Amino acid sequence: MSGVLTGSAKSYACVFGVGILVGCVCRLADFCSYETLWGFASIQTMVGFWIISNTVIILLSSSNACAGISSFLYMFGMTLSFYGLQTALGTFVPLFSGGFRASLFVMFSVLSVFCAIVASVLYFWNKDNAFSSVLYALPVGALAAEAVAIMTMLEMPAYLFQLSMDIAGSVGFFVLFYGRSKIAP
DSSP states (O other), rough: OOTSOOHHHHHHHHHHHHHHHHHHHHHGGSSSOOSSSOOOGGGGGGGHHHHHHHHHHHBBBBBBBHHHHHHHHHHHHHHHHHHHHHHHHHOOOOOOOOOOOOOHHHHHHHHHHHHHHHHHHGGGHHHHHHHHHHHHHHHHHHHHHHHHHHHHTTGGGGGGHHHHHHHHHHHHHHHHHHHHSOOOO
């Protein structure tokens, strides 16, 4: 699975394009009611979604530099299209009125840089040492921690989708990473 994303301009353009597409889908998901049992309470702002998508990017990358750059391009593309589409739709749809939210755009752009740094470090889970097991555990632990935190607030039905996504992501990555780790029998 590793090495699908390379350090080429074509690979980076593809990742950026996917980020733009995902940002548009996330913005359009805001048309769905978030007050239902399966509410999509702004998917783009869910930490679990960021962890899952960045972990997949790291798994598909061919080097730590590729993982970092790809992660940044994906997250920045998603942020750019998410807030850009909000501005464009705000002209026609009252749900998205309020103009361009520069402060949120800057905040999520800075978080894109942070994600790139984390992706560059997490890529080293491919090294053949005991520390790689710790790196494997980070996304699994973060998703599990968010799932536990959401369980404490589950009286709000909008969190059920996020909880399901976090549990599925943590279980899926646990199964995948357990076989790769140094502690596996």
